[in-house]
Amino acid sequence: MTTHNHPYHLVEKSPWPITASLSAMLITTGLVKWFHYFSPTLLFTGLLAVSLTSMQWWRDISREGTMQGLHTFKVSVGLRMGMILFIVSEVLFFFSFFWAFFHSSLAPTMELGGTWPPNSIVPFNPFQIPLLNTAILLASGVTVTWAHHAVTENLHTQAIQGLSLTVCLGLYFTALQAMEYIEAPFTVADSVYGSTFFVATGFHGLHVIIGTTFLIICLLRVILAHFSSIHHVGLEAAIWYWHFVDVVWLFLYISIYWWGS
Numbered sequence: 001m002t003t004h005n006h007p008y009h010l011v012e013k014s015p016w017p018i019t020a021s022l023s024a025m026l027i028t029t030g031l032v033k034w035f036h037y038f039s040p041t042l043l044f045t046g047l048l049a050v051s052l053t054s055m056q057w058w059r060d061i062s063r064e065g066t067m068q069g070l071h072t073f074k075v076s077v078g079l080r081m082g083m084i085l086f087i088v089s090e091v092l093f094f095f096s097f098f099w100a101f102f103h104s105s106l107a108p109t110m111e112l113g114g115t116w117p118p119n120s121i122v123p124f125n126p127f128q129i130p131l132l133n134t135a136i137l138l139a140s141g142v143t144v145t146w147a148h149h150a151v152t153e154n155l156h157t158q159a160i161q162g163l164s165l166t167v168c169l170g171l172y173f174t175a176l177q178a179m180e181y182i183e184a185p186f187t188v189a190d191s192v193y194g195s196t197f198f199v200a201t202g203f204h205g206l207h208v209i210i211g212t213t214f215l216i217i218c219l220l221r222v223i224l225a226h227f228s229s230i231h232h233v234g235l236e237a238a239i240w241y242w243h244f245v246d247v248v249w250l251f252l253y254i255s256i257y258w259w260g261s
Helices: 016-037 041-066 073-105 129-152 156-182 191-223 233-259
Strands: none
Touching (some): 041 191, 073 233
């Protein structure tokens, strides 16, 4: 930064945007090939390419923010605002699912028997696995806040412990939801109830997997001492994202699992 008269980060030339775009195209075309020709090879190639690109892109960003000192105060503010706007877009994304659910559940049509859930649907008991998953995510919110506080207080060991517990709870939640899907008495093809249920909870499950990956990256960076008490934007972004996932699950549990059953 000593060669510039401004506090902004002018990004160097990078191959990762173009490789990420090509990898995403491989995934979409791979999905089409899988659906039509039952060959997942191209899909797995795209997933591998996205994973490799993500690892190297994140490596470069971590290096720029940690080793090279390119993430100044103004850059950090921009990164935080970007994450906030991203989370707002995710809120609107899930709002569409809740709109679809309440549109169908508040005024069920004659095709559904005029009742909700439809007569042919046996819903989940909200006080079994769904309630356990709620407790797991609430506990993970506590542990990730503990980790954040530990980083701000320069408590390295406690930060590692808090993030490790959060990652374990996220993996536990994903395993329980997978088991719930396997044992589900209805499918995504069972009326609008099945489609709204699996799309809403499935996308939330995908966000849990993404958030868990985000926290695993942050855990590795904490172990490598990349964060300080005054500079840990990446960890803050992961924690904000995880709290968003927690709040969405509470709405899902109350509306779809409890009220909707």
